[in-house]
Structure formats: C-alpha cells, structure tokens
Amino acid sequence: MEYSISTFDKLLSVCKKEEKQIYEIMQEKEAFDSEITVEEVREKTLKNIMAMKSAINNGINSTEKSFSGLCGDDCGKLSARFKIYPSLFGTLFEDITKYALATMEENLRMKKIVACPTAGSCGIVPAVIISLSKKLKLKEDKEINALITAGTIGYIISAKVAMAGAVAGCQAECGVASAMSAAAAVYLLDGSNEQSVNAAALALKNLLGLTCDPVAGLVEIPCVKRNAFLAIHAITAAELSISGIESKIPPDEIVDAMVQTGQLMSPLLKETSQGGLAVTKQGILINRELKLNI
C-alpha cells in the first residue's frame, strides 16, 4: 500500500474504496512500509497482546509497592472489595478497572509492560481490549484486529504530534490511549469504521487540555488511577458512538485542537513536575521526602 494515511478522513476514504476494515488497511500498510508480510505484522501484534496479558496476570496478583513506596496496592484493594461486594456495574467494569491498575502497577515496579502508546498510559488499551474480549468470549484473532485498530488511531495522531507528556501533556498520552481504546471497543462490538473513528474523536475531545504534572516526577500520581478512569472513559465513548451520537467537530480537527492546546500549555505542566499537582503542598512534601528531583 504505497500511500500515506496521515488523517482520519484519508483512512476512512481508503477503507471505503477498498471495502475493508481499519485493521485490514493498517496491517497491509504496515507490511508494505516495514517490508514484512501481513502475517508477520499479526505475529508482532500477538506478541504485544501476550505481553499485555502477562502484565495483567502478574499485576493482579501483586501488591508489591513501587520504589517510592507511594503506589502498588490499589489493584489489590479493588480486587479484594469486588470479591465480597461485586461492582454494581458488573464484571466487565470490574475487569476493566482491575486490568488498568494491574498493568500500571507492574509498570511502576519496573516490570515488563507494553507501552501503548506510552508507558504512563500502558494500562488503558489492554484493560479495554482484554476485558471486552473475555466478556464477549472472542478469539485471539479478534484481539489482534482490535489492537491494530487501536494502533491505527495512535498512528494517525502521531502524524501531527509526538505522543509525549513533555511535548503536549497527558492528552497526548492517556488521552490518545483512551481514544485508541474507544476505537478498538467499537470494533469488538461490531461497529463500523466510521463509528470507531468517531468514538476515538469523542474520547479525545473530552480530554483536551489534560496536563502532565506528576508528583515528584514519578509515573505514579496521578497516572496510575488515571489509567483506570480513562479505560472506562473509552467505553463511554464507544457506547455513545455506536448509538449514532456523532462528534460535531470532525476527528481531524480535534487532533488539530489537541496539537494547538499542547503548544499553548505551559512547560510547567508538561512533564517537568513544576506545576499543578506536583507543586501542591502535599506534592512538594512527597517530593522533599523522596528527594528524587533536582
């Protein structure tokens, strides 16, 4: 596939012309660009799925604290409560929140995770795809398709902005992860290509301006819990989209708004730990106790 796909408009028009789903177009493009076969693209994707699953499995059974001692036992608390008092919102809700926390807690223990798109947002996509797949009793093939669909959303956004908190704030990390997950969820729920992209747009639009102000410069506060919130956020976007609720602002223009917002955001709020939560009284206190920052 010898053309570039740098906008959502282009993606949807190619899908329409070729009468294919998003993942089919993307896996062909990736195969062409990387000089490998479609089968190899899918194998690489599966490797990432397997790594996501083992991070969830390891994380769910661990309450080991992070190096800072600040985080690491939230998933344990959630699991313990759900065992006695199941969530009012059902097992899917339980799994999504648990998986997101489990993955992020593995991350801060310096254990193996899949950056998706980044390490600080690594819990969102796996939480949505793996829990939905379990609920719907889907095969591995579908999980691969869903992850490629999610990746396509990030791939297109990356044409305009780097996915780094230091460049554009957390909207470019957890914001993008939530948008990616929303599109994957729509795919798993048999929605259309348009609905997938629209879901991503809805999710991203609602997260514009999200700052990156981690306490003591650690990917812990507020990152860990934010992953659980934004995994659920993705499901909200998917449900709205499948119901025919459309973003009034076109997806590509939302990305433009995100880029501009990122540029306007003060560097103090872009992964420098010099503003926001990082400089609250408690934030400074934690930082001082850990003495990690210069």
Next chain:
Amino acid sequence: MKQRSLFDVISPIMTGPSSSHTAGAVRLGLLARNIYEDIPEKITFKLYNSFARTGRGHGTDKGLLAGLLGFNVDSENIKNIYDLPAAKNIDYFFEYEQNIDRHPNAVDFILQGNINMIISGNSVGAGNVEITKIDDFITNITGEYNTVVLFYKDKPGMISKVSTLIQKENINIASLDCDRNARGQTASMCICLDGEISDNIIKSISEIDDVYFVRNIKKLEG
C-alpha cells in the same frame, strides 16, 4: 511529525515506568554505544529540561547507562544497573541543565577513551528517539532503519561513490542527509536504508579516499 510504524504506537515491550524517560533513555544509550563502538573509560551524561527535572524518578539515568552497556528496553537489569559489574568498571557522571533551546527530553553523551566523542539525542515520545548530532555534525539516526554514518573530506563525488557501493547490493536508500562544517573541510553523511547492508560494502566505503569514519548502525529491536 514523521509517521514510521504501527509498532511505534503499540510497543515496545519494555521495563517501566516511562516510555520516553526509561525506554527512550535505553534506546539512546544503545545508539550511542553503536556509534562509539567501544566501551569508553569515562562517560558524562548531560540531561536537559524534563529529562533533568524528572529523570531520576523515571530511571532515566539507569536507562541511559543500561543502553550504553548494551541492555535492551525489556531487560530486568535496568532496575539494578548500578550493581552490575559492567557498570562498576567505568566512570560515569550525570549533569543536569535547563536550556530552552534544547528538546524537552535531550541528552548529551560525552564519551572519553580511545577517542573522544559527543553524541546528542532526544527522546521524542512513546519510546522513539533520535540522535541529532555526533560531535558538531547533524545526524538523523532513529534506530528505525539500518543507518550508515560517515565523516569524510568535503569534495565533489563523495555521495555518488558511496551510493554506487550501496546500489551494488540493490538496497533502497530511505533518506540521505549531509552536513559539513565548512567548504573543503570535514563533512558528514547519514544514510537510512530499507535493507541490511553487508560488512563488505561498509569496508569498501571506509576504503574510499578521504573517508575518516564509518559506522553501520543497526536498526533497534522492539
């Protein structure tokens, strides 16, 4: 922004906690290692801006050193890198600086040993990196492509000689960047390739008259 691959978005499979500040740091270290091609006696890592501000909490220092020692982004050794014998055998120092002219996640590797070299790079997000300078020359090394870097005397015909050799193996050049410090002085060439080039061709390139320095920097895994 240049879109490279779907797997820039999903992956790397890595040791936490930060793709830009941990995995990115490891990959920058790995590229610096491949460029320097030797274990230096002394390394000074100079971290800028966000790398300087929040690096320690993210293990950026450990990542840079681990990469330089040859460990990959998913290595369990990153966490305990300071305790490894390999780390104890070299002198390393960290310096921190705020400089708005540099990328938010920038680092200089100041390498001293048999040869002295300064390698500068940025971690641009999601684990992706770029080496932007070797000494005073602008480069474009991302680890996404097999990349040939050479320094040579600035004179007519050099690009043609090098590209002819590469053409012998029918390898496509994805990008080619040149830079020089002054006319007739030292120049640099940075060639990203779609395929893998043989050691023979690299040897032939290094044997071209007035080529001072050649490196074949392999694509990074994962």
